[in-house]
Amino acid sequence: MPELPEITALTEFLDERLSGAQLTQFLLPSAFALKVADVPHESLIGRTVGSVCRRGKFLIFEIAPALEERAEGDTEGPLYLIVNFAKSGWLLFTEHQPGAEANAAGGYFAAQLGFSNNSHNYGVTLTDTGTWKGLAIFIVREPVEVHGIAELGPEPLDVSFGLDEFRRLFTKRQQIKGVLKNQKLVAGIGNAYSDEILHAAKLSPVAHASSLEPDAVERLFRAMKDILSGAIKEFSGKKPDELKPSKKASMRVHGRTGEPCPVCGDTVREVTFVGTSLQYCPTCQTNGAILAKRGHDEDS
Template identity: 70%
Template sequence: MPELPEITALADFLDQRLSGSQLTRFMLPSASALKVAVVSPESLVGRTVLSVGRHGKYLAFTIKSAPEAVPAEGPLSLIVSFAKDGWLKFSDTQPGTSPEGYFAAQLGFSNSGHDYEITLTDDGSWKGLALYIVRQPTEVRGIAELGPDALSPAFDLEEFHRLFTKRQQVKGLLRDQKRIAGIGNGYSDEILHAAKLSPVAIASRLEPDAVERLFRSMKEILQGAIDELAGKGPSELKPAKKASMRVHGKTGEDCPVCGDTVREIAFVGTSLQYCPTCQTNGEVLAKRGAGES
């Protein structure tokens, strides 16, 4: 699932090319991907893209209101939730081509003589990619319920400390979008490894110095990933993310810090990776540990 660093890099990449462009095409082969629409997708054609940004792990296109709209209505937002297996393909050479296989939507853009095309794809057996056309991003329930952005300057150590009151595994806390926005399975593994904390440690039992170490690791890992991914196109982001990981997705490989073997706990629909020496005092965690809270 795309997380804060690659969504940030993706939004920046698209904003540089599409800000000020005109939406020339909106092809929606199946209505199932469109969850909310305050106006029809077709009515967006001809409008100007003001910017591309993100909210947590959601991609957001801000689109100028129609010329006849009341000024007070303001711009619209086209929100994309990639879910587990969604992503996009970007082209600036062959706009208007018919994609092969499943796609949720295809959008065309024209900007200062350059034509671009975005194809929203979903490779999962269950198609979770979702689109929303709303007046305010917070009309999307998932965005309205987001906790503070993990890299927001306002999200400081004091506020972070307030999250550690429940008997919840720290891995689950980091991934809970209602408590911290932007972190998923991959970067939570990396953050915990950098902080030298077990993924099944109970949040409310952590000592203050461990919480501070986790906070610093969260900020450093995410910002470092953003810096590393900056300027890369959509086709480069996922491979670059995978290559940068120290423990996530590295089951059976050597930990780059201590040389121990990276271990895995697999459970329904996903898995986590960790280093016993770095994170659990050498203990190999039981499979059932990942599901407890």
């Protein structure tokens, strides 16, 4: 699932090219992906992209009124085209109007959007390669109208989110990994980066939040900031099709089952749950203890 670092890099890439662009095409082959629409999706054609940004794991296009509407003094505010990529969604970006490249996603695409900006044409094809298609699209007048956004916790790299605020998350008997992944507590961190953060902080993923000593919480807080900001810096400027491979290559323990830990050389181990798994280093994180191979994901 795309997480905060790669979606941040994606929004920077898209905003640089699409801010000020006119939406010229919006093809929605079926209504399945469109979960909420305050206006018909076709009515966005002719409008201008004000900006592209992110909240949590959501990609947000701010769509201003069409030029003729503004010229006539229309006071209607912007609309927001919001994408939740879910587990297997992503996008294809082209420097021309979208077309047959959607077949790269196995023939399925959730939507195709065309843009024109200062004589440059661009295409965005929203794809979902999962067996279960979870990518969701919302067209709303305010981002908080999307239930998932309204419930989001603070952004982990926001300057206003300090150690004191972070400490307040660790008062319940909940696994640390579940705290980091809980979007209502802190936004944008998923399965991959929670593994990486816990490895950097040298903490067991199944330890309970309320059991952490103050210095361990501070270590986790610093690791979270360092891992996320480092990944954003590494991914900045990369094209959308480069982000997923770059993320995979940057992982130290996530997705590295059976490989040596880059810190201590021990073998990276895995715990599997229904539909997901986690990876960890026994020497770095669990004092050498091998966690159960299977369990109940109480924090999913």
